[in-house]
Amino acid sequence: MKIAFVLGGSTYQQSLYRVTYDVAEEIRRQGHQLDFIFWENPGPIKANDKYLKIFGLNKESKPSKIFSALFIAIFGKHFYYYLFSPLFLKQIKARLKSENYQAVFYQGQSCIPLHADKDEHYVVVHSCKYENFVERYSGFRKRFYKRLYKNIYSGQKLLTVSSDVLNDMVQKIGAQPDSAETIYNGFDFGRLKAEIAKPQPEGLPNSFIMAAGRPDRTKRFDILLRAYAKSKKTYPLVIFGDGKLLSQLKRLTDELDIAKDVFFPGFCNNLLPAFRQAKLYVSSSDVEGLPTVIVESLVAGTPVVATDAGGSYELLSNDLSKWVVPRGDIDALARAIDDILDNPPVVGSDTLAFLDHRRIAKRYIDLSEQLEGHQH
Template sequence: MRFAFVLGGSTYQQSLYRVTHDVAQEIERQGHSVDFIFWENPGPLDRNDKYLKIIGLDKENRLSKLLSKTFTAILGKHFYYYIFSSFFVQQMKRQVGDENYDVIFYQGQSCIPMRACSSNHYIVVHSCKYENFISRYTGIRKRFYEWLYKKIYSHKKLLTVSEDVKKDMLNKVGATPASIEVILNGFDFNRLRREMGQSPPEQLPQSYIMAAGRPDRTKRFDILLKAYAKTRRQYPLVIFGEGKRLNALNQLAKDLDISGDVIFAGFCANILPAFHHAKLYVSSSDVEGLPTVIVESLTAGTPVVATDAGGSYELLCGDLSRWIVPRGDVDALARAIDDILENPPAVCSENIGFLDHRRVARRYIELSEQLKGNAH
């Protein structure tokens, strides 16, 4: 069979590609073909991957940029995608011929500009849409986006990367999909361990507590800093990531009198070895889908403290659920950090063996066979 994974505005360097790459390679090892399709230039293309220059989505064409900028300013990005979807889909058909694929998997928000697609496809939802997007608005604007997201995701075949994302889609967005089930992200643990064995980023302390991600409103590094200030501070705290809230976090660390123990390490292109050298990983998020950082931490043998966001309960199972704390609870997070460092559990990829890329790839193949069978 021929598979297409549409990543749209993502690139090879971004997380959407990283959490689909291992599964795609395993599908190919099973004798099928897989193309990744982008409409943002991902750099030199790998194998038969496609970079489509779709007018209205492509960021390199002058006319395309003008069209996108103008209508995004008037309508907002997602409504612009919704309104012009048929225009985008027709361009995709002309360039790749969607009939050449037995099944198309629209990953993440690539489904919005392609919502008018009528070919055999699934939409893979990677995040909690209501919590991550709609909830930030109020009044008429909030009601508008509630309507828009319900329209986008209803009557579609949905796959969600965690039970939490599925609940968000059904109970909060209120979508009525044609079908919906959970399909976890899959990982090649051997590959992860090989990459973790490389040299760690320079100028890191010998031992440290680690957190990573774009410092936006959902990652709640402010909660992490406040909790860290209440711990015994046995190890320095290293936070990887760049964003416009970084200055405010620096100031908060100074106000809490912990700036001497906190390192803002910025963006790190090869962050995997850092997990291997950390004593603890802390996820303080308010919103997650299936947190890749928890997967990477456990694979590295590094224990995790996490808030009850997204798929944390699905990853930190059994005894490891002891260190899941309520979102936004500074005191509970501080206690959990001290507690786990006092008697750290042994963790490894066996804790999350259900995410093995071979197992997940088999499920993708099964879904594709079902869809192909139904089409006939």
């Protein structure tokens, strides 16, 4: 069977590829051909993967850049994707015509510019669209984008990476899909453990509290810093990541008088070994899909405090749920940090069996066979 994972706005280096890689490899091990289809340049192509230079999406061609820049300036990016979906889709179908994929899964934002596809396919939603995008606006723009997303995702076969994402799409956006179920991102725990066992990044404290991600409005590292300042500060805090809000965060550490206790190493290519050295991982996000960092931390044996964003409750179940706190609650986050360090639980991959890449790959194969059956 030939299966395509279409990755919109992603490359080999970005998270969308990384959270689908283990499942893709398992599908291949079971004798099926699985190709990643990119419409952004992913770098040197691997195996049978494909990079399709789509006019209107491609950022390397000057005419394509001018065309997209003009209409995005007029309509905004997402409405531009929506309006010109037939143009993008015609090009992709023409390029892939000879491939005869029995199953196509649009992963992430690739559904937005390709929503006009009338052939049988699945749409995999990786983030909370209402919380991450629509909720930013008010008045007419909020109503407009909510209706836009409702139109895009209604009538689709939806797969969402957590129950929280499914609730966001159906309850908050109001989408009316043909079908909807949760399909978690799958992980090869053996591969993760091997990566975690490698030498950790240099220049870190011997023990520390860890957080990671691009400093943006959703990660809420400002909340983490304020909570850390109220905590016992048992260990230094290390926040990995780089972005335009980093300078604001550094200023905030000065204001809170914790600059000597907080380290910002920037972006790190080999982050997994750092989880092994950390005493605690803290996820302070307002918006998540299925937080990969929580999975990685638990596999490394490092406990987690998290806000109730995305699939955090699904990952931190039973006894671990006591350290899931309300979003934006600085005092609750500070208390949870101190409490878990005073009473650290034993954690590992045992509680994450439902994310095993072999189990998730089997579900993708079953869904692919259903699509193939419909075509016949």
